[in-house]
Amino acid sequence: MTSINTSRQNNLAGIMTMCGGVAALCINDALAKSLMDHYSPIQIIFLRNIIALPFAFLVALKMGGSRSLRSSRVHVHFMRGVVWIAATVMFFTSIHHLGLAEATALAFVAPLFITALSAIFIARVGWRRWLAVSVGFLGVLVIVRPGAATFELISLLPIATAFTYAILMLSARFVDTRESMWTLLLYLSLTSAILTSIPVIFVWSPVRAEDIWLFLAIALCGSLGMAMITQAFRFAEAPTVAPFDYTALIWATALGWMFWGETPDVLTFVGAAIITASGLFVIFRESKVAAETT
Template identity: 90%
Template sequence: MTSSNTSRQNNLVGIMTMCAGVAALCINDALAKSLMDHYSPFQIIFLRNMIALPFAFLLALKMGGYHGLRSTRVGVHFMRGVIWIAATVMFFTSIHHLGLAEATALAFVAPLFITALSAIFIARVGWRRWLAVIVGFMGVLVIVRPGAATFELISLLPIATALAYAFLMLSARFVDTRESMWTLLLYLSLTSAILTCIPALFVWTPIRAEDIWRFVAIAAFGSVGITMITQAFRFAEAPTVAPFDYTALIWATALGWLFWGETPDMLTFVGAAIITASGLFVIFRESKVASES
């Protein structure tokens, strides 16, 4: 098999893996939305991570041996755990009150936040990417519609989630580069379980028998989704697979309509299209700048 054929095959596998991971995370979000009527976000996050933790432990052990269980930057992992919990609590709260597709579309501004924060803390960002960031946030305004009668403060939570997610992605720079993604997944699950155990106790609700499978499923889909998305970036280059993160809007729209009868209005789709186009431009522009460097 030629190198070009191998590259095309790796790209195809990466794209398929990315799409499957995104679908798994959307199912995770739908399960969380179904649980929010009876449980606090802290309880959901705590149980999800406690169920997923043994699997994350075994995966890190199998893939990296005992070295995969150790970290020299435990403090950084705890900081990332705090950011991850904040992002998850805000997003779960938002999908409890908003449509799944609307919240997902607003959360798509995460790449734009990453670009803006990179310009402030890491490296210079060109005017084209800054323009894409500005256009992307205009898409946010189209969806949120501040000043309109339909405006809800709760719609700011997915945007705050995106900001927290951007900080989470940038904080990976402080993790020891010798640590594998399996170690990162293990410590993210561990710190999230530890940090949510006390808040969960204060808002604990007895678990109904009919909800047990949902907690197991949310742990499974959440872990599988994160792992598959991470793997996708190992199979293919980021500019190839990253745009397929936006397939989440398709899944979120379908799941929202199927289970809650949610139908986003036209302005939500218009705003989502603007945000998506801006995010895709940023991805391809950063790829071009990197290749030129």
């Protein structure tokens, strides 16, 4: 009975932490959308990571000790930093032109890209998961509506973001397995700050006094969100907490409506529902396959 209660408590802690982390990242995206009127994505990324770096350093030191500050594959972290910057630039650009909920819904195809790329480079994927991937991309077509009068080429950016994010997730396989998740988070902030330090010179805009608190907030929310989501997977199993990543659509819709008066149309919600259902099926199917092979 004690072990069951402990398991329930861990699951609840994982779910609550995951929801909190997702909310923090959605606020991070909303802050980026407001800053995009005056600053380039590169400058936002640079300042966010410079401000967040001490926090990431302290968290890594606290959670993993001095060992978490070292890496034997720094070149892999730099490669992941490049991919992370590309994904962030594309997503920030997309939310500058699209509704927050629409861009978030399209970015939900990342788990489907992970499944497809895994089938090509890592392991065989069964027909059920391929069917889920196909249905998920049908949801993308419902939202984007290619060929329709409302189609915008910028709608492809969140999809490209999801693809690069999938590459980022799979690239974690090339990191030394002895390195903790906190090391990955630290080096992601560090490499992003270093890699944007040169290009930011060419796009720099003086930071307005009224925007300083926004940069502080985006650094806090971005770092806190990533740390909380990482911690959620430590509290509970992935199939328990991963589905709650989709609560981002609720936050994105609410924030978009509150601050920009954005109201997604019916087809956007229909497409988002299809993508979400497909992603959830992939998560549960992969957990079942993993359980059967162990």
